[in-house]
Amino acid sequence: MRWLRPTRLRLLSQILFFLLFLFLLIRTEFRGTIATSGSDIRLPYPVGLFFQLDPLVSLSNALTGHGLYHGLLWSLVILIPTMFLGRFFCGWICPLGSIHHFFGSLRSERKRGKQLLESNRYKRWQTTKYYILIAVLVCALLGTGVVGWLDPFSFLVRSMGLSVLPTANYGLQAALHCLEQSRFGVVSTIGMGLHFVLGFVLLNFKQPYFHQGVWLGALFVLILAINLRVTRFWCRAICPLGALLGIASRWSVLGLVKNPEHCNDCNRCLLRCQGGDNPVGGVPWHQPECHLCLNCVDECPEQGLQFKFFPAQKVIGTNLQRRKVLTGLAAGTALVPLMRTAPGFAIERHERLLRPPGALDEEFFLSRCIRCGECMKVCPNNALQPALSEAGIEGLWTPVLVPRIGYCETSCVLCSEVCPTGAIWKITPREKGWSGDVGGPTTPVRLGTAFYDRGRCLPWAMATDCIVCEEWCPTSPKAIYLRPAEVIDLAGNAKQVKQPYLDPSHCVGCGACEHACPVQDRPAVYVTSVGESRSRTNQILLNRKKS
């Protein structure tokens, strides 16, 4: 029964969970159906499953919000067994871990023979992840969700969703186009067949575009490439979730038992070690580093290694140094106030910092948002983009609505549905309040307010009819109203045009006007964040009537 080896089971588990992750990520998209016309649009799959299983997301959410957001309780399914068994999650489930496992097992000039053995011995720098964990948790406690920069799921969803998958879609569409346009009937038929199949499993309905896609992709490739030098460097030295699970497994009851009588110092157990946890004889085992991949047990020619419950052998724990722990604490403590000395957060909010509908006030938003990109992936209009500097340094990769790319669809709330942490609090179309068919609350969610640039607006500046903005305005009554005006055109003739004005009491800041404006490069109507309903301070009018 050699094919039933535990390592094979582990590989199977890794593949299954990776495919599940990929499937859910690809399906984090509104695909639409013409089979039914239910007016309340939801996603058919629990696309945020992996975030809900992530104890690090839960812990940071608990630290910032003093509670656990909807669904995060599921993370106990991972955390509690980890306390008993160790980091099985890293070795058997984590999709990012599995990708690293794959790249780490590729042949590499830098990892041959003795180098490979040495690279898999425990190194002091593996404790770095614990200090990172301490720092990001302190940040969470002090009110910023930068944990998401390094949380493995945030990292993976952001990299795959905003960079790898859009790239794959672009490339595949181009290749399929070539095939389909072929002058040979067979080739174009194959192309169409492939298009059909790929359209079903992978391709996007519309090509998504994301700011910073190149850099997010480059960072991803870089992190994967490090595996060619040090296997699973990310998991061993950086991953704060791995660190958390390492600490949680401090008292686990499952452990590696080394039988010194069987050991002939062949070091084969080091060959495929994933965690760098010293399964070799003569030195103690580093329990919190082990991913339970079972490669060492598999590899040992003398059957000298075994995982057993309640082992009696001495093991080494997280191996932290007090001074560095304090450094981590200090770094986290200093980072938040340091980042906030820039004026963006407290004083001079960026005018284009348009947050998705349902987003909490900036202070709470920044603390809960884990920069994962789920909302950007799901937005049917591609409107949400990762911020670069609009929200300050700490707001890197938080979602920003860019109306020129896409406006906020009137009755769509998918971003609030997929947000794993409640940074975009779950709202219904009714609570959003932009559309009459669902009734509505007295005050709608507002993202900002539209303004006119009369120097560029056709009826104002060029004596030309237009009012496409008014046509698109989704509120009723419309937030854009028209006044007939007599203007003089180039030839000196008097001419009647309708000039648009904005009524702030009805404007919800959706950006449809800006999106539809025919002044293509810098539109004559644009939305800024002032008047956003989530903020008490970022307002214009003393009394803004209810819609």
Add this chain to the structure above:
Amino acid sequence: MENKIDELSRRDALIRLLRVAGAGAGTAGLGVWLSKHSFRPEAAVASAARRGHTVPADLNYPQLAVLQGDDPVALVKEAIRDLGGIQRFISRGDVVLVKPNIGWDRTPEQAANTNPDVVAEVVRQCLGAGAKRVVVTDVSCNELRRCFQRSGIAEAAKQAGAEVILPDPSSFKEINLQGEVLHAWPVFEPFLNADKIINVPVAKHHALTGTTLGMKNWYGMLGGQRNQLHQKIHESLVDLADFVRPTLTIIDCYRILLRNGPTGGNLEDVLLKKTLLASTDPVAIDAYAAKAYWNIDVDALPYLKLAAKRGLGTYEFERLRTSVRQLP
């Protein structure tokens, strides 16, 4: 085998020289050839694709049918019967394109899109007359999957047997519309391949012209930067209508959007009229609906007179053979 270090046989040297000379000549030849093929990249030339979709006039039947009743399906049935029956318009084997308004992410009750029951019945009629394919499509303004889904039109049309096509950016063709203001524009391909085209708009308010009816529905066959068309809206409307020349126009007035069009959203803006208009004259039907529901005279809608001048129909709807009926 010779082992001399510094000498190559004459034969080998010659072969080597020939090889290099051949490669050099090839490179030079390729270079010269390429240098003669350097052209400044031009945009693809728009092709002309005009084709009429009208059927011959028939004095035995009214030109405009106005039907009132509770059941939108019955309204369609009776209206088509009044105009001479579907066989007059659709022949066996025809490819029919039905163009409802699916422009906005709205539900049927909000009356921003055509009533799905009306669309479905038009599809059934066409299939009943032996049409080979009936395509239902529109190039929406809002996110189109939401529009197709929430308008209820996709589901209803699909169940009625139509082919529902969601516009794909790759299926637009650059077409010379040969209009007065509209020249090269990307047109959605199904509009070019249809034998018969039936326009099924919904009657709505519009701030620029006062109302949006049949002719404005042709915006939905264009891609590109169609938000420019408002700048010369009357000329644009006529150019589009001249390009399409539909078989039949059916204006859904079951629910009409009185204010805040064309998007609406508020049920208070919707008036339940329970009416359906059908005509072979795309100009007269617009003139009629504008007068009937918004009390807008022909003089306030310059596109009607422009269209009449272009020979697309008459704006004097009073002079048409009209049948007005109330269904029980």
